[in-house]
Amino acid sequence: MESKSCVHIRQEWDIVGARQLGRERAKEIGFGTVDQARIATAISELARNIYLYAGTGKICFTIIDDLEHKGLQIIAKDDGPGIRDISQVMEDGYSTSGGLGAGLPGVKRLMDYFDVISEVNKGTEIRTAKWVR
Amino acid sequence: MRIPILKLHHYLLISIQIDLDDKTAIQFQEDLLNKIHKEGATGVVIDLTSVDIIDSFIAKVLGDVVTMSDLMGARVVLTGIQPAVAMTLIDLGIHLQDVPTALDLEQGLIKLRQELED
Numbered sequence A: 001m002e003s004k005s006c007v008h009i010r011q012e013w014d015i016v017g018a019r020q021l022g023r024e025r026a027k028e029i030g031f032g033t034v035d036q037a038r039i040a041t042a043i044s045e046l047a048r049n050i051y052l053y054a055g056t057g058k059i060c061f062t063i064i065d066d067l068e069h070k071g072l073q074i075i076a077k078d079d080g081p082g083i084r085d086i087s088q089v090m091e092d093g094y095s096t097s098g099g100l101g102a103g104l105p106g107v108k109r110l111m112d113y114f115d116v117i118s119e120v121n122k123g124t125e126i127r128t129a130k131w132v133r
Numbered sequence B: 001m002r003i004p005i006l007k008l009h010h011y012l013l014i015s016i017q018i019d020l021d022d023k024t025a026i027q028f029q030e031d032l033l034n035k036i037h038k039e040g041a042t043g044v045v046i047d048l049t050s051v052d053i054i055d056s057f058i059a060k061v062l063g064d065v066v067t068m069s070d071l072m073g074a075r076v077v078l079t080g081i082q083p084a085v086a087m088t089l090i091d092l093g094i095h096l097q098d099v100p101t102a103l104d105l106e107q108g109l110i111k112l113r114q115e116l117e118d
Helices: A013-028 A033-054 A103-110 B022-039 B056-072 B083-092 B105-117
Strands: A002-009 A057-065 A070-078 A113-119 A123-131 B006-008 B011-015 B043-047 B075-079
Touching (some): A013 A057, A013 A070, A033 A070, A033 A123, A103 B083, B011 B105, B022 B056, B056 B083
Parallel strands (some): B011 B043
Antiparallel strands (some): A113 A123, B006 B011
16 A cells, blocks of 8 residues: 655745655554654654755655554655765765754664765765654 | 743743754744843743754753853753763763753752852
Protein backbone atom coordinates (compact mmCIF):
# COMPACT_ATOMS: atom_id res chain seq x y z
CA MET A 1 0.00 0.00 0.00
CA GLU A 2 1.37 3.40 -0.94
CA SER A 3 -0.16 6.83 -0.77
CA LYS A 4 1.65 10.00 -1.68
CA SER A 5 1.02 13.66 -0.94
CA CYS A 6 3.13 16.74 -1.57
CA VAL A 7 3.38 20.24 -0.15
CA HIS A 8 4.84 23.02 -2.28
CA ILE A 9 7.22 25.34 -0.46
CA ARG A 10 6.84 28.85 -1.82
CA GLN A 11 6.48 31.04 1.23
CA GLU A 12 7.53 30.93 4.83
CA TRP A 13 4.13 29.79 6.06
CA ASP A 14 4.44 26.62 3.91
CA ILE A 15 7.09 25.40 6.38
CA VAL A 16 4.35 25.14 9.02
CA GLY A 17 1.92 23.60 6.49
CA ALA A 18 4.45 20.93 5.54
CA ARG A 19 5.26 19.89 9.08
CA GLN A 20 1.59 19.79 10.06
CA LEU A 21 0.72 17.53 7.14
CA GLY A 22 3.74 15.35 7.91
CA ARG A 23 2.70 15.02 11.53
CA GLU A 24 -0.82 13.98 10.48
CA ARG A 25 0.56 11.34 8.14
CA ALA A 26 2.90 10.11 10.90
CA LYS A 27 -0.01 9.86 13.33
CA GLU A 28 -2.13 7.96 10.80
CA ILE A 29 0.42 5.20 10.40
CA GLY A 30 0.85 4.78 14.12
CA PHE A 31 3.94 6.70 15.19
CA GLY A 32 3.99 7.70 18.88
CA THR A 33 4.14 11.32 20.02
CA VAL A 34 7.93 11.43 20.27
CA ASP A 35 8.45 10.12 16.74
CA GLN A 36 5.70 12.43 15.48
CA ALA A 37 7.66 15.35 16.96
CA ARG A 38 10.90 14.03 15.42
CA ILE A 39 9.30 13.70 11.99
CA ALA A 40 7.60 17.12 12.17
CA THR A 41 10.88 18.74 13.25
CA ALA A 42 12.85 17.05 10.46
CA ILE A 43 10.29 18.28 7.92
CA SER A 44 10.51 21.77 9.35
CA GLU A 45 14.30 21.78 8.89
CA LEU A 46 14.06 20.43 5.33
CA ALA A 47 11.31 22.89 4.37
CA ARG A 48 13.26 25.81 5.81
CA ASN A 49 16.35 24.79 3.83
CA ILE A 50 14.29 24.84 0.64
CA TYR A 51 12.79 28.23 1.51
CA LEU A 52 16.15 29.78 2.49
CA TYR A 53 18.46 28.35 -0.13
CA ALA A 54 16.35 27.43 -3.15
CA GLY A 55 13.35 29.72 -2.74
CA THR A 56 10.86 27.12 -3.88
CA GLY A 57 10.56 23.37 -3.94
CA LYS A 58 8.39 20.61 -2.61
CA ILE A 59 8.18 18.04 0.11
CA CYS A 60 6.47 14.75 -0.61
CA PHE A 61 5.30 12.13 1.84
CA THR A 62 4.85 8.50 1.01
CA ILE A 63 3.37 6.06 3.44
CA ILE A 64 5.20 2.77 3.12
CA ASP A 65 3.50 -0.35 4.33
CA ASP A 66 4.91 -3.56 2.92
CA LEU A 67 6.15 -6.86 4.28
CA GLU A 68 9.49 -5.49 5.47
CA HIS A 69 8.72 -1.93 6.49
CA LYS A 70 6.03 0.29 7.79
CA GLY A 71 6.83 3.95 7.92
CA LEU A 72 6.95 7.35 6.31
CA GLN A 73 9.25 8.38 3.51
CA ILE A 74 9.90 12.09 3.03
CA ILE A 75 11.45 13.54 -0.10
CA ALA A 76 12.50 17.19 -0.16
CA LYS A 77 13.26 18.38 -3.68
CA ASP A 78 14.26 21.72 -5.11
CA ASP A 79 15.82 23.18 -8.25
CA GLY A 80 18.02 25.55 -6.29
CA PRO A 81 21.77 26.20 -6.30
CA GLY A 82 22.64 22.71 -5.03
CA ILE A 83 25.19 21.79 -2.39
CA ARG A 84 28.84 22.12 -3.41
CA ASP A 85 30.32 20.13 -0.57
CA ILE A 86 27.92 17.64 1.00
CA SER A 87 30.39 16.47 3.64
CA GLN A 88 30.71 20.06 4.84
CA VAL A 89 26.98 20.59 5.31
CA MET A 90 26.81 17.27 7.15
CA GLU A 91 29.19 18.59 9.80
CA ASP A 92 27.56 19.62 13.06
CA GLY A 93 27.54 23.36 13.53
CA TYR A 94 28.03 24.25 9.89
CA SER A 95 25.67 26.96 8.71
CA THR A 96 25.72 29.51 5.95
CA SER A 97 22.56 31.24 7.16
CA GLY A 98 23.66 32.31 10.64
CA GLY A 99 21.31 29.77 12.19
CA LEU A 100 22.26 27.14 14.70
CA GLY A 101 23.65 24.88 12.03
CA ALA A 102 21.56 22.01 13.31
CA GLY A 103 20.11 21.52 9.82
CA LEU A 104 21.02 18.37 7.94
CA PRO A 105 23.02 16.43 10.57
CA GLY A 106 20.09 17.09 12.91
CA VAL A 107 17.62 15.71 10.38
CA LYS A 108 19.81 12.64 9.91
CA ARG A 109 19.74 11.95 13.65
CA LEU A 110 15.98 12.45 13.86
CA MET A 111 15.26 9.95 11.06
CA ASP A 112 16.19 6.29 10.37
CA TYR A 113 17.25 6.66 6.74
CA PHE A 114 18.90 9.67 5.14
CA ASP A 115 20.39 10.33 1.73
CA VAL A 116 21.32 13.50 -0.19
CA ILE A 117 21.66 13.84 -3.93
CA SER A 118 22.71 17.26 -5.10
CA GLU A 119 24.08 18.83 -8.22
CA VAL A 120 25.46 22.38 -8.31
CA ASN A 121 23.10 24.75 -10.17
CA LYS A 122 20.59 21.92 -10.71
CA GLY A 123 19.12 21.28 -7.30
CA THR A 124 18.98 19.04 -4.30
CA GLU A 125 16.96 15.99 -3.38
CA ILE A 126 16.97 14.71 0.17
CA ARG A 127 15.40 11.33 0.83
CA THR A 128 14.69 10.36 4.36
CA ALA A 129 12.46 7.89 6.15
CA LYS A 130 11.41 6.75 9.56
CA TRP A 131 10.10 3.28 10.40
CA VAL A 132 7.40 2.44 12.90
CA ARG A 133 8.95 0.31 15.66
CA MET B 1 -0.64 36.73 14.31
CA ARG B 2 0.52 38.16 17.64
CA ILE B 3 1.20 36.24 20.83
CA PRO B 4 -0.48 37.87 23.85
CA ILE B 5 1.84 39.03 26.64
CA LEU B 6 0.19 39.35 30.07
CA LYS B 7 1.47 41.51 32.90
CA LEU B 8 1.38 40.26 36.49
CA HIS B 9 2.97 42.70 38.95
CA HIS B 10 6.61 42.97 37.82
CA TYR B 11 6.42 39.85 35.71
CA LEU B 12 5.30 39.12 32.18
CA LEU B 13 3.56 35.85 31.36
CA ILE B 14 3.33 34.30 27.94
CA SER B 15 1.68 31.04 27.00
CA ILE B 16 2.46 30.01 23.44
CA GLN B 17 -0.51 28.06 22.13
CA ILE B 18 -0.02 28.10 18.39
CA ASP B 19 2.25 26.34 15.94
CA LEU B 20 4.93 29.03 15.65
CA ASP B 21 5.94 30.13 12.20
CA ASP B 22 9.14 32.11 11.71
CA LYS B 23 7.46 35.47 11.28
CA THR B 24 5.31 35.13 14.39
CA ALA B 25 8.37 34.05 16.39
CA ILE B 26 10.37 37.11 15.31
CA GLN B 27 7.40 39.39 15.96
CA PHE B 28 7.06 37.88 19.44
CA GLN B 29 10.75 38.54 20.14
CA GLU B 30 10.28 42.20 19.30
CA ASP B 31 6.96 42.51 21.17
CA LEU B 32 8.42 40.96 24.31
CA LEU B 33 11.45 43.27 24.40
CA ASN B 34 9.21 46.31 23.87
CA LYS B 35 6.85 45.14 26.61
CA ILE B 36 9.75 44.59 29.05
CA HIS B 37 10.92 48.11 28.32
CA LYS B 38 7.45 49.65 28.61
CA GLU B 39 6.40 47.85 31.78
CA GLY B 40 9.79 47.75 33.49
CA ALA B 41 9.37 44.01 33.98
CA THR B 42 12.06 42.17 35.95
CA GLY B 43 10.95 38.63 35.20
CA VAL B 44 9.34 36.74 32.30
CA VAL B 45 7.86 33.26 32.07
CA ILE B 46 7.37 31.78 28.61
CA ASP B 47 5.22 28.68 28.93
CA LEU B 48 5.66 26.09 26.17
CA THR B 49 3.23 23.43 27.45
CA SER B 50 1.12 23.60 24.28
CA VAL B 51 4.05 23.70 21.88
CA ASP B 52 4.59 20.33 20.24
CA ILE B 53 7.45 21.22 17.95
CA ILE B 54 10.56 23.35 18.39
CA ASP B 55 12.87 23.27 15.41
CA SER B 56 16.33 24.86 15.16
CA PHE B 57 14.97 28.24 14.12
CA ILE B 58 12.38 28.51 16.91
CA ALA B 59 15.02 27.30 19.38
CA LYS B 60 17.36 30.03 18.21
CA VAL B 61 14.65 32.70 18.54
CA LEU B 62 13.80 31.50 22.07
CA GLY B 63 17.45 31.29 23.13
CA ASP B 64 18.11 34.74 21.70
CA VAL B 65 15.13 36.32 23.43
CA VAL B 66 16.43 35.01 26.76
CA THR B 67 19.83 36.63 26.12
CA MET B 68 18.29 39.85 24.84
CA SER B 69 15.97 40.17 27.84
CA ASP B 70 18.91 39.47 30.11
CA LEU B 71 20.79 42.36 28.49
CA MET B 72 17.85 44.59 29.35
CA GLY B 73 17.82 43.38 32.95
CA ALA B 74 14.88 40.95 32.84
CA ARG B 75 15.20 37.29 33.72
CA VAL B 76 13.39 34.80 31.47
CA VAL B 77 12.37 31.25 32.41
CA LEU B 78 11.05 28.78 29.83
CA THR B 79 8.51 26.38 31.28
CA GLY B 80 6.55 23.30 30.30
CA ILE B 81 8.81 21.91 27.57
CA GLN B 82 7.19 18.58 26.61
CA PRO B 83 9.14 15.31 26.79
CA ALA B 84 8.90 14.81 23.00
CA VAL B 85 10.19 18.34 22.39
CA ALA B 86 13.11 17.87 24.80
CA MET B 87 14.12 14.62 23.07
CA THR B 88 13.83 16.17 19.62
CA LEU B 89 15.96 19.17 20.59
CA ILE B 90 18.78 16.90 21.80
CA ASP B 91 18.60 14.84 18.57
CA LEU B 92 18.89 18.10 16.67
CA GLY B 93 22.00 18.93 18.68
CA ILE B 94 20.42 21.91 20.46
CA HIS B 95 21.17 22.02 24.17
CA LEU B 96 19.94 25.49 25.24
CA GLN B 97 22.44 25.23 28.09
CA ASP B 98 22.33 28.75 29.46
CA VAL B 99 18.56 29.00 29.31
CA PRO B 100 16.74 28.84 32.67
CA THR B 101 13.87 26.35 32.61
CA ALA B 102 11.26 24.98 34.98
CA LEU B 103 8.73 22.15 34.92
CA ASP B 104 5.62 24.31 34.74
CA LEU B 105 4.34 27.85 35.14
CA GLU B 106 4.10 27.52 38.93
CA GLN B 107 7.69 26.31 39.26
CA GLY B 108 8.78 29.01 36.82
CA LEU B 109 7.30 31.75 39.00
CA ILE B 110 8.95 30.23 42.09
CA LYS B 111 12.28 30.16 40.27
CA LEU B 112 11.94 33.80 39.24
CA ARG B 113 11.03 34.86 42.76
CA GLN B 114 14.01 33.00 44.20
CA GLU B 115 16.44 34.49 41.73
CA LEU B 116 15.12 38.03 41.82
CA GLU B 117 14.27 38.47 45.45
CA ASP B 118 17.19 36.75 47.13
